[in-house]
Amino acid sequence: xxxxxxxxxxxFWDRRYSSTGQVxxxxxxxxxxxxxxxxxxxxxxxxxxxxxxxxxWLAGQGWQVTGVDFSSRALHRAAGHTPAHLAGRITWQQADxxxxxxxxxxLYDLVTTSFSHFPPPVRESVFAALADRxxxxxxxxxxxxxxxxxxTAMPRPAEPGLFYTADDLxxxxxxxxxxxxxxxxxxxxxxxxxxxxxxxxxxVLTARRTRWATRTTxxxxxx
Numbered sequence: 136x137x138x139x140x141x142x143x144x145x146x147f148w149d150r151r152y153s154s155t156g157q158v159x160x161x162x163x164x165x166x167x168x169x170x171x172x173x174x175x176x177x178x179x180x181x182x183x184x185x186x187x188x189x190x191x192w193l194a195g196q197g198w199q200v201t202g203v204d205f206s207s208r209a210l211h212r213a214a215g216h217t218p219a220h221l222a223g224r225i226t227w228q229q230a231d232x233x234x235x236x237x238x239x240x241x242l243y244d245l246v247t248t249s250f251s252h253f254p255p256p257v258r259e260s261v262f263a264a265l266a267d268r269x270x271x272x273x274x275x276x277x278x279x280x281x282x283x284x285x286x287t288a289m290p291r292p293a294e295p296g297l298f299y300t301a302d303d304l305x306x307x308x309x310x311x312x313x314x315x316x317x318x319x320x321x322x323x324x325x326x327x328x329x330x331x332x333x334x335x336x337x338x339v340l341t342a343r344r345t346r347w348a349t350r351t352t353x354x355x356x357x358x
Contacts, residue, residue: 255296
């Protein structure tokens with residue numbers, strides 16, 4: 136399992152979105168809904184937006200959303216699923232988030248990603264870049280598959296390093312800049328491909344940026 140694994144490439148996801156019908160449910164992530172519903176709308180960055188259900192839900196709640204994904208095919212589907220009255224509230228952007236660097240890009244009141252799973256060094260780099268894009272007093276919401284799901288009948292890759300707990304995520308946040316609001320493994324009813332009911336758990340981390348550390352520009356770093 137390496138960064139160059141084809142599962143983490145735009146080409147892999149373009150093929151997947153091109154070779155099948157709707158991939159995901161079309162419904163917003165329940166954990167995201169629960170975490171964000173009480174926040175005042177502002178600007179939001181949703182990374183790994185896929186077919187756009189979460190971004191469309193956020194836009195419907197009054198957020199101005201940028202939805203980012205590896206796959207141009209996913210973004211094409213997302214744009215096609217966007218109601219006309221919300222189209223002006225969403226910008227779709229194709230990008231390889233593995234190459235984002237802290238200190239680059241605009242700031243957002245909300246930065247969120249759901250079920251983004253990479254090898255640990257890549258994950259840490261990607262999530263650090265996402266955290267860096269949260270504005271002061273803004274929120275970071277990360278939802279993922281809990282490692283405990285490997286002990287259930289739900290098919291998951293037999294690669295424990297791809298999974299993480301909320302404690303893992305919280306430990307990577309600079310403690311002097313963040314207040315962790317939610318750190319949990321949230322149970323969720325699911326069904327295996329053969330129709331067997333199963334309870335899985337979603338890792339959920341929500342943190343508010345409580346202060347601002349000045350970004351270091353490339354020129355400053357060299358001086």
